[in-house]
Amino acid sequence: MSREERGQDPTTPFYDRPTGGWGSLKSVLKHAAKDRIRLGVVETLRRQNKPGGHMCTSCAWAKPPSPHLAEFCENGAKATIWDLTRDRCGPDFFARHTLAELRTWCDHDLEAVGRLTHPMRYDPSSDRYVETTWPEAFKAIGAKLRGLDPKSTVFYASGRASLETSYLYQLFARLYGHNNLPDSSNMCHETTSVALKSTIGEAVGTCVLDDFDHCDLMLFFGQNTGTNSPRFLHPIQQAVKRGCKIVTFNPIRERGLVEFTNPQSPTEMLSRRGTPISDLYLQLRPGGDIAAIAGICKHLLEIGAVDRDFIAEHGHDFDAFEAWIHASSWDDIEAASGLPRTDLVEVAEIVAASQRVIGIYGMGLTQHVHGSDSIGMLVNLLLMGGHIGRPGTGICPVRGHSNVQGQRTVGISEKPELVPLDRLSELFAFDPPEDTGMTTVDVVQGVIDGTVRGFIGLGGNFARAIPDQHQADPAWARLDLNVQIATKLNRSHVLVGDGAWLLPCLVRAERDRQRTGPQAVSMEDSLSHIHGSMGRRPPASRHLLSEPAIIAGIAKATLPPKPQVKWDDWVGDYARIRDLIEATYPDQFRDFNDRLFQAGGFYRGNSARRRDWQTDSGKAQFTKPQSLSALGEEPGQGIFTLITLRSNDQFNTTIYDFHDRLRGLEGDRMIVLISRPEMERSGLAEGQRVTLVSAVEDGVTRRIEGLSVVPYDLPPGCVAAYYPETNPLVPLAWHDRASKTPAYKGAPVRIET
Structure with missing residues (x-):
C-alpha cells in the first residue's frame, strides 16, 4: 500500500488546511468578538505562559525559558477569554430559573451564562439557589462535615487548582480523617502513574523540553496535539525541519500531526504553506497499540537492533518479554493492530536507524481496559534501544489540565503510599489516615449505592465527566452535603439536593490580594517543571474568594483549632504554603520561593532520567501484556x-x-x-x-x-x-x-x- 493510499479518505469530512495558520487566528478572533474582548484581556494574553506572568488554565504543556511573542495557543486563548467574560451569573439569574429548568439546558449554555458572583445555597422549597454569605456557608458546611463519617466524604479536585491550593486541600482531608482524594487524573492519566511507577520507578514522564531539540525520532500514540496541546507543535515543527522523523499511531487522522503552519511566522502565514509533520501516519484499530508495538519489537529482535549492554545493566525480566514476543505470531499481531506487517517493519527500520527516540502518548493509550499494558509495551520498546536516561530520549505522557500532574506531586492522591505521611505527621502533629481512599470509579459507585454522603468539588464538572452518568445522575440529590467550588455554572451544580452549596472563586488570571498583598500561585507542567503565576485582572465580583481562602474557611469551621495548623497565616501569605511544600518535599522543592519565577520553570527532578530505577527490582522492568489488544474483549458480530x-x-x-x-x-x-x-x-x-x-x-x-x-x-x-x-x-x-x-x-x- 502506497503512502498516498494510506492518506485521508477524501469522500468523508476532513479539514484540508494545516493546523494553526489563518484558521487558528480566525477562531480566536471570532471568540474574542463574541465576548466583546477588552484591552485588559489582550494584556493578559500577552503575559500568558511567560516568566512573571499568568499560567494558562488550559493544557499542561511546558513553558519555554525564551517565550515566543505570543506564548499561547488557540485553545489557551479561548480558555482565557472564557474565564474573563463580561457576562455574570448572579443571584438575579438564579431567582429566574429553577434547577429543574436548568437541567434541561445544554452544557454550553449553562457555562455561557457567565461568571458566578456570590456564594449560593440551594433552597429545596423553591428549587433555586439563593444568595448567602461566606460566614454562613462556612459555618453550615463545617457543621455538616462534623456530623458525617469522614470516610463517607470525598474531596475531589479538578486539574486546575494550584500547588498551594492542592497542598492545603490534601492537608484538610487528612486532618479531617480520610484519603478520599481523587482528581481528574483518575479519569485520564492515572494509568500513566501506575504503569510508569511499576516499570521505571517514576509516576511521570522522563523528558524535558531540551530533549525535543536532540531526538531523531518521535513516536506518537493516541495523542491529539493540534487540539489538546497546540504549543507542542512549535518544537515538533522545529524538530521536523532539522530532520527528525515523526511516526504517528492513531485510529483517527488528527490534523495537528499531519500538517502545521506557525501563526507567528509571517513567511508561513503569507505563503499559506504548512510543514508536513508525520512521515508515517498509521490508523490502527482502537486498542491495537500493544500489537503494533509488539510488531515493531519483533522485527527489531529479528534484525538484532537491540541494546543488549543497556538491557544487561539496567533491565529486568527481558528474557520473559523476549520469549513472549517470539511466541506472538505476525498473523495475530496484524489482526489485533489492524496494520499490515509491512507497515510495522517499516517503523521498526526507522527505530533501528535512530539514535535518540522519544515515545509520546495521550489518552488513546491510557483509557483502555488494558491501558497499563499499552504503556508498559511502549516502555519495553524504548528500553530495548536504551532510549530512557539519555539526552534526546525518554517517555512523554502529555497531560491535559494545567496542574493535574502537580496536584499528585503535593499529595492529592487516594494512595497513602505515594504521600510522605511521616513528614505530614511531624509538621502538623497528627496521625494521618493510612487506608487507601476512593478513586473516581469508587466515588461514583458510592454515590449510586449511598455509601458516599458528602462531596466537595474543587473545580471541574465531575458529574458530567464520569462514566455511567445516567446511573449516577439521580443519586446526587440524595447526598447530605454537596459543595461545589467553581467559576461558572455547569451540570454538576444542577444535579443536587438539600445540603448543596455553590462557592465562587477567582480564576488564575485575576488579582488575588490577601493580608500581605498580591499573591502568586504555582503549577507543574507535563515535563515536571514548576512555574509561578501572577494574576492581574480585577476580580469578576467583589464577593469572590480565592481557592486557598475557601478551603481554609471550610477547614476552620470543621476542625478543632491546632497550634501547628495556621490557616489564617497561610492564606495571608501563600509563600508560607510554599515553605510547607518545601518542608514536606525537600528534594523536589528546594528553595521554592526563590525559584518561583525562574524562566522556563525549575525542574523538580526525575530518578528514571538519571537511570536510578526506583522499582522493586532496582532495574527498569520489562513487562508482558495480558493480550495483544488493550480492549477488554474482542468485539463480536454487530458490535x-x-x-x-x-x-x-x-x-x-x-x-x-x-x-x-x-x-x-x-x-x-x-x-x-x-x-x-x-x-x-x-x-x-x-x-x-x-x-x-x-x-x-x-x-x-x-x-x-x-x-x-x-x-x-x-x-x-x-x-x-x-x-x-x-x-x-x-x-x-x-x-x-x-x-x-x-x-x-x-x-x-x-x-x-
Missing part, C-alpha cells in the same frame, strides 16, 4: 468499539462552541462517526438518526438516542462520538484493570436504527 472525542472548540467538559474545525465538522455534537464501508455493511445512510447502545451485558441498559450518522475516515469495527455526551455508554466497571481509569477510548456498543 463496534466506541472512541469518545473532544472537539476543537472544547476543553475537557467545557464546550466553547459547536464547531470542530480540525475535523471538518460543524454544528451538531449529537453525531456518530463511522467509515463508509461500515455504513454500507450496517445498512446506514448519511444523516440517519440512530441509537448507540452499550454492548456490555451486566443487566444495565445504557443508550444514547438521536445521534446522526456522519461518514468519517475511521478503521473498520469502530465508531467515534463526542465526550461527555456519550459517557453514559461506558460502564463504571469498564476501566483499566490496574488504575481504574475509565475506558473512554474502547467501549463496546451496538447501533440501533
